Amino acid sequence: QVQLVESGGGVVQPGGSLRLSCVASGFYFNYYGLHWVRQAPGKGLEWVAFIHFDARDQYYADFVKGRFTISRDNSRDTVYLQMNSLTTEDTAVYYCAKDGVHSSSSVTYFHFWGLGTLVSVSS
Amino acid sequence: YELTQPLSVSVAPGQTANITCEGNNIGSKSVHWYQQKPGRAPVLVIYRDTNRPSGIPERFSGSNSGNTAALTITRAQAGDEADYYCQLWDSITARVFGGGTKLTVL
Numbered sequence: 001q002v003q004l005v006e007s008g009g010g011v012v013q014p015g016g017s018l019r020l021s022c023v024a025s026g027f028y029f030n031y032y033g034l035h036w037v038r039q040a041p042g043k044g045l046e047w048v049a050f051i052h053f054d055a056r057d058q059y060y061a062d063f064v065k066g067r068f069t070i071s072r073d074n075s076r077d078t079v080y081l082q083m084n085s086l087t088t089e090d091t092a093v094y095y096c097a098k099d100g101v102h103s104s105s106s107v108t109y110f111h112f113w114g115l116g117t118l119v120s121v122s123s
Numbered sequence: 124y125e126l127t128q129p130l131s132v133s134v135a136p137g138q139t140a141n142i143t144c145e146g147n148n149i150g151s152k153s154v155h156w157y158q159q160k161p162g163r164a165p166v167l168v169i170y171r172d173t174n175r176p177s178g179i180p181e182r183f184s185g186s187n188s189g190n191t192a193a194l195t196i197t198r199a200q201a202g203d204e205a206d207y208y209c210q211l212w213d214s215i216t217a218r219v220f221g222g223g224t225k226l227t228v229l
Contacts, residue, residue, distance in 0.1 A: 045165065110167060
């Protein structure tokens with residue numbers, strides 16, 4: 001079955017950096033785009049970033065452009081989110097999600113989700 | 124592109140719940156729905172307006188026309204209590220999720 005396991009969350013000071021990882025299994029990783037979606041405490045879902053199945057393109061939400069970078073290593077079935085210049089507003093559970101369509105060139109839907117990893121930005 | 128959902132919907136056990144998602148000409152877009160229970164990751168319950176993923180009960184259905192998409196849950200159960208989010212992809216605004224609706228079964 002499809003599994004997505006996030007790691008790398010933790011407590012970081014404002015202005016700091018973190019790198020999140022998501023290891024996938026149970027599907028052919030190279031054929032699917034991957035997303036990061038976050039949820040601040042008590043708030044709704046917020047899409048963060050998407051990377052094409054072959055990494056040829058990435059899309060970002062406006063609030064993370066220039067600060068976050070999504071990447072993937074198809075040899076390790078892993079997607080990453082490098083987060084720099086963190087602020088308290090980035091405090092959230094960060095979910096990794098598999099896109100719904102094989103070899104899609106754009107965002108479609110989030111077919112499977114990981115359990116999430118908590119990022120807390122605090123001084 | 125704005126997606127508007129009611130903050131809360133209440134339904135009696137065994138009755139039908141309708142959760143709406145409003146947007147300008149949303150019927151021309153593909154809408155998806157997620158269920159999220161407290162402390163859990165979201166689960167896809169409807170994709171491409173009307174399709175149910177494997178394992179989702181037939182009690183869950185979707186529709187999309189004009190300016191309103193809707194998730195319908197028939198024969199509501201206590202276990203359906205959750206937050207529900209609509210989602211689409213608007214490439215211009217990168218707008219993805221509605222604000223979410225809390226479903227209460229009482």
